[in-house]
Amino acid sequence: MKRILAVLFVLVAVTGMFAQDFVFSNASEPTLDPSLQTDTASTNVYLGLFEGLVQYDPKTSRAIPAVAESWTISKDGTVITFKLRKNATWSDGHPVTAQDFVYAMRRILDPKTGAEYAYFPAMVIKGADAFNSGKGKAEDVGYKAIDANTLEVSLTGPAPYAVDMMAHSSFGPVPQWAVEKFGNDWTKPSNIVTNGPYLLKDWKVQEYLLMEKNPKYWDAKNVKIKSIKVLPGDNDTTNYNMFKNGEVDWTHGIAVSKIDEIKLRKDFQASPQVATYYISLNIAKKPFDDVRVRKALAMAIDKKAIVDKITKAGQIPTDAMVPPLAGYTPQKGAGFNPEQAKKLLAEAGFPGGKGFPAFTYIYNTNEGHKAIGEFIQQSWKNVLGIDCTLQNMEFKTLLDLRDKQRDFTVSRNGWVGDYIDPNTMLELFISDSGNNAGNYKNADFDKLIEKARTAKVSDRYKIFQQAETMLLTRDQALIPIYHYVNLDMIDASKWGGWYPNPIGFHPWKFMYKK
Amino acid sequence: MASKTIDTRGELINEFNQSMKPVSLWADAWKRLRKNRMALFGLWIVAIYAFLAIAAPVLPLYDYTSQDLFQANLAPSFRPSGEVAITKAEARLTEIQALISEGRDDLAPELDKAKVEYDLLKADIATNPNHKKVYILGTDYLGRDMLSRTIYGGRISMLVGLVGTITAVLLGIIIGAISGYAGGRLDNFLMRFVDIMYGLPYMLIVIIMMSVFRTEGSSSIFILFIAIALVSWLTIARVVRGQIISLKNSEFVEAARSMGASSGRIIFRHLLPNTLGVIIVFSSLSLPGFIMSESFLSFLGLGVSAPDASWGTLVSEGVQGMELFPWRLLVPAAIMTLFLFAMNFLGDGLRDALDPQSKNRT
Numbered sequence: 001m002k003r004i005l006a007v008l009f010v011l012v013a014v015t016g017m018f019a020q021d022f023v024f025s026n027a028s029e030p031t032l033d034p035s036l037q038t039d040t041a042s043t044n045v046y047l048g049l050f051e052g053l054v055q056y057d058p059k060t061s062r063a064i065p066a067v068a069e070s071w072t073i074s075k076d077g078t079v080i081t082f083k084l085r086k087n088a089t090w091s092d093g094h095p096v097t098a099q100d101f102v103y104a105m106r107r108i109l110d111p112k113t114g115a116e117y118a119y120f121p122a123m124v125i126k127g128a129d130a131f132n133s134g135k136g137k138a139e140d141v142g143y144k145a146i147d148a149n150t151l152e153v154s155l156t157g158p159a160p161y162a163v164d165m166m167a168h169s170s171f172g173p174v175p176q177w178a179v180e181k182f183g184n185d186w187t188k189p190s191n192i193v194t195n196g197p198y199l200l201k202d203w204k205v206q207e208y209l210l211m212e213k214n215p216k217y218w219d220a221k222n223v224k225i226k227s228i229k230v231l232p233g234d235n236d237t238t239n240y241n242m243f244k245n246g247e248v249d250w251t252h253g254i255a256v257s258k259i260d261e262i263k264l265r266k267d268f269q270a271s272p273q274v275a276t277y278y279i280s281l282n283i284a285k286k287p288f289d290d291v292r293v294r295k296a297l298a299m300a301i302d303k304k305a306i307v308d309k310i311t312k313a314g315q316i317p318t319d320a321m322v323p324p325l326a327g328y329t330p331q332k333g334a335g336f337n338p339e340q341a342k343k344l345l346a347e348a349g350f351p352g353g354k355g356f357p358a359f360t361y362i363y364n365t366n367e368g369h370k371a372i373g374e375f376i377q378q379s380w381k382n383v384l385g386i387d388c389t390l391q392n393m394e395f396k397t398l399l400d401l402r403d404k405q406r407d408f409t410v411s412r413n414g415w416v417g418d419y420i421d422p423n424t425m426l427e428l429f430i431s432d433s434g435n436n437a438g439n440y441k442n443a444d445f446d447k448l449i450e451k452a453r454t455a456k457v458s459d460r461y462k463i464f465q466q467a468e469t470m471l472l473t474r475d476q477a478l479i480p481i482y483h484y485v486n487l488d489m490i491d492a493s494k495w496g497g498w499y500p501n502p503i504g505f506h507p508w509k510f511m512y513k514k
Numbered sequence: 515m516a517s518k519t520i521d522t523r524g525e526l527i528n529e530f531n532q533s534m535k536p537v538s539l540w541a542d543a544w545k546r547l548r549k550n551r552m553a554l555f556g557l558w559i560v561a562i563y564a565f566l567a568i569a570a571p572v573l574p575l576y577d578y579t580s581q582d583l584f585q586a587n588l589a590p591s592f593r594p595s596g597e598v599a600i601t602k603a604e605a606r607l608t609e610i611q612a613l614i615s616e617g618r619d620d621l622a623p624e625l626d627k628a629k630v631e632y633d634l635l636k637a638d639i640a641t642n643p644n645h646k647k648v649y650i651l652g653t654d655y656l657g658r659d660m661l662s663r664t665i666y667g668g669r670i671s672m673l674v675g676l677v678g679t680i681t682a683v684l685l686g687i688i689i690g691a692i693s694g695y696a697g698g699r700l701d702n703f704l705m706r707f708v709d710i711m712y713g714l715p716y717m718l719i720v721i722i723m724m725s726v727f728r729t730e731g732s733s734s735i736f737i738l739f740i741a742i743a744l745v746s747w748l749t750i751a752r753v754v755r756g757q758i759i760s761l762k763n764s765e766f767v768e769a770a771r772s773m774g775a776s777s778g779r780i781i782f783r784h785l786l787p788n789t790l791g792v793i794i795v796f797s798s799l800s801l802p803g804f805i806m807s808e809s810f811l812s813f814l815g816l817g818v819s820a821p822d823a824s825w826g827t828l829v830s831e832g833v834q835g836m837e838l839f840p841w842r843l844l845v846p847a848a849i850m851t852l853f854l855f856a857m858n859f860l861g862d863g864l865r866d867a868l869d870p871q872s873k874n875r876t
Contacts, residue, residue, distance in 0.1 A: 237834070257655070257835030260606070263624060264613060308631070309583035310655075367834045371655055374820045378581050390820040
């Protein structure tokens, strides 16, 4: 018995020595193919395995050089020429060339790929939208490889945020030869070819994903952490307990019910995020087509109470869709005003809520969404005398019902911006947007967003403010509740190179142990 | 064999010339149930629960849907809720101050916030009569009374259990008895139908039903009842059929038949009373089962929807904050467990009491 124990002890000690340097609890299982990624969990892994033209700055989330060592923007702001570094290579030895980016761009835009995030590059790249919707040709997409190390990108207009957008995985490179050889299986650990600071070492679905430092990476000498274990933990309470026990070094799943305790910890990090929690109202349904009804519903909700007493993690109550950005003043919709709410509802033909049709408020199963839903349900009942039923469902069902079928009346919604610009929050509400769940259709609004795309930098924010005034102050197409904050647990006295930032992505190559 | 005669007054007389009162099955069962202490305890508990559930609207309870965020997550106490809330806010202030004095200067804004909250609470207590309420079982995350939520939750849970059991027993008995007594083709047909129903995945049926019959603005509890009723009778139908088959060739059935009793009379007067023991055990055990499956469905979003609650939803809400607010889990869990225990004791006692085979055991 003693001998067995001794052997066990040695085994534990030995495996302990080879343990991973850093353990990260991701929110769910990632998708590895950069063109098919849709969620932050995938982007977190993308930032380790792949590297785009530019990289998120760990502090500001703005673009900094990555595969591209420099770029120049033409005078009218519509053409960007990237100079690619010569020493960037794929894990199988191929050099990373401009052609890889052209191929990846055509692949994500190709309607046959069916990439959900194709709309993202399609917003700024010339000819991309036409090709993606089946009307244009791949050759007309504004991505041209001048030579192996020069890439010329043509934009639809002088979008100053275009370079920042390119740090996103939908602009990432894809190895054409690997995709052609293995088809959909090219992302399997045995087949995958990557170009990022880390290599995919092992992936056991529902257990862990292991990344190891890539010795061939052009900047390998500055990559400090040797290996990273990514756990697919989707239970916030488990994540928090593992963090407390030291089994996890970084987690961004925060258990709402423990927030009072978590807030007082040294390793808790909260920072403002370009993101909004809001309620979608289906404008195509009666009586929600009446702006007075929508305003009354908005005025009945005390958003400050939700933030102070339910979510409690420092979220910012809001009446606007766009969070405050440098130089941009958000335009507000209706604020908390029970008396005015009653008056408006009476004017709309439902005095005291009489005759208001029964409707359902849907949300994805989550303790926080439930508490907020119950609070809003009670507010509408107390202030307006309106009855609504709450129904929770699995997240994918909610997305399908709300965004695809649009078969709902009122739904919980949330949007996390992909870059720091009002456009990322407002373009959701253009008439044909796939995320315009509330069916807001306003040709003037569409025109303003379109105009901002090609407008001079100095005028853009003014145009966006006009658009937001239309969307919220005039039409109250949705009910904003609060702006999210990034919530992370990471011990800043132990790990360096990790900073709270507005987008919430943290490139691995900058992180190190203090 | 004791010989029985009838005396002049028309009373039953045994061989020792003592008069014998005819004892009905139920009176006999009750006599034996009273002797079983655990069963009696179970009966009392179930009776108290049933009373609370039925009388809930007239009992002096706080509204189970009324929220007050100032009173969220208060611990059970006999003091007015305002005092409890103030004590809690003060404890928070001292906790933060202690941390700051240990050198955590980064918490200064948190302290300011807590102070503002504290002042707001004080101002609210001065004007809001809500703070005079006493929550003996504490409050939940939106400041709702746990006592009234647990009682109203019990109403729904017990209703689900009851509806499920009643439909299961009625349908199961009828189909099982007909199938077993008739035999042959009808039996074959009915049992193959049961087999097919068994083969269908229960949860999938419920989920499909819920999405097909989803109506805007109405609670889904009635669809839940239908869904439960649809599949709950299968097991009991098979059990009853087996019992009937084993009994249908006995002498007493033969006797009844020879005296010209109809099939219906034979089944319901002679055969079914002999299977009661099995049926009662099954129902008393399946009632907790229905309560459990309702709580599972509620968790998936297919059961009761807020602000209504069932024991299942209360427990799953309580689990979320069990380390910081244990009463939110313990109160509904303990009350639900007690009920399930009582149901099991009562069912066990009823089985002993009603079983015709154990009639002469006393």
